[in-house]
Amino acid sequence: MREVFHQSLEDLQARLVEIADLVTVSIDKATRAFATSDVSLAEEVIADDAKIDVLAVELDEQAIEILARQQPVARDLRIVVTALRVSASLERMGDMAEHIAQLARLRFPERAIPKGLKGTFSKMGELDVQISRTLSELLRTQDLRLADSIRNTDDDIDELHARVFEKVLSDNWKGEATATVDATLASRYHERFADHAVAVAKKVVYLATGDWKVDEEDIAIAVEQQELGQQEPRNA
Numbered sequence: 001m002r003e004v005f006h007q008s009l010e011d012l013q014a015r016l017v018e019i020a021d022l023v024t025v026s027i028d029k030a031t032r033a034f035a036t037s038d039v040s041l042a043e044e045v046i047a048d049d050a051k052i053d054v055l056a057v058e059l060d061e062q063a064i065e066i067l068a069r070q071q072p073v074a075r076d077l078r079i080v081v082t083a084l085r086v087s088a089s090l091e092r093m094g095d096m097a098e099h100i101a102q103l104a105r106l107r108f109p110e111r112a113i114p115k116g117l118k119g120t121f122s123k124m125g126e127l128d129v130q131i132s133r134t135l136s137e138l139l140r141t142q143d144l145r146l147a148d149s150i151r152n153t154d155d156d157i158d159e160l161h162a163r164v165f166e167k168v169l170s171d172n173w174k175g176e177a178t179a180t181v182d183a184t185l186a187s188r189y190h191e192r193f194a195d196h197a198v199a200v201a202k203k204v205v206y207l208a209t210g211d212w213k214v215d216e217e218d219i220a221i222a223v224e225q226q227e228l229g230q231q232e233p234r235n236a
Contacts, residue, residue: 005070012066012083015059017139019090022052024132026097027193031125033104034186035118037111045101052094056087063087075207082207086139089196089203093132096193103186112186114179117167124160124190127153131197138204144223147201151219154194161191 026045033041063083066072072080103112113121131153138146164187167173168180175183202214205222214222 005066005072005076008062008066008070009072009076009079012059012062012079013139015055015062016083016086016090017136019052019055019059019087019094020132020136020139022048022055023090023093023097024129024136026052026094027100027125027132028129030097030100030104031129034100034112035122035125037104037108039105039108042101042104042108046098046105049094049098053091056091059087060084075210078207078210082203085203086200089200093193093196096189096196099189100186103182103189107182112182114168114175114183116175117164117183120160120163120167121186121190124157124187127157127160128190128193131157131194135197135200138201142204142208144205144208144219144226147205147219148223150197150201151216154198157191157194161187 026048029041030045032038033045063080066080070076106112131150134146134150134153137143138150164183168175168183173180201219205214205219206212208226209218209222211218
């Protein structure tokens with residue numbers, strides 16, 4: 001019976017990786033569609049978001065069933081709780097990718113990226129794809145060094161997000177109202193995508209340490225402990 005139970009937990013974690021991989025595909029397609037005004041690619045992202053939503057709901061149902069039938073404790077309970085929280089963040093990341101794709105479709109055949117911000121959005125898209133790939137690997141391996149990497153990449157995205165606002169609010173900004181709205185929304189979607197990735201990274205740290213409240217210093221400490229081979233759940 002315990003073997004079946006632990007197989008269910010492993011399946012739960014595998015499902016998270018599957019959803020994270022789909023999110024990576026979506027943000028990659030969305031950023032390319034946004035950069036090149038590829039409406040076909042944008043449509044793929046929009047259509048595929050439904051698949052991410054369905055998988056997230058199925059995962060939640062499985063997690064709730066495990067809670068009801070198995071009544072897990074200690075680390076097993078943390079695995080289930082983490083899966084529920086992570087699936088919600090992954091679903092929102094899929095939504096952010098969809099929103100970026102919707103902007104690309106809305107402005108077709110024109111490009112949604114306003115003049116003067118192409119380089120900034122290109123870099124933001126590149127970093128979001130990078131952060132998503134790292135997140136998939138973090139969920140696959142639970143290597144906490146990847147959580148630290150996600151946090152650092154998020155800082156870079158935050159800086160680019162701030163640059164977009166500085167640009168559109170400056171006296172030199174000549175963009176029309178539509179361009180201003182597009183730039184503001186797109187930048188926010190990229191920034192929120194990365195924020196959700198950080199939220200997931202913190203939940204993986206919680207899984208490893210048992211501490212629910214995780215800040216940047218806690219991530220660094222957890223990484224150091226894992227590297228030293230001293231990581232023990234404190235609330236098991």
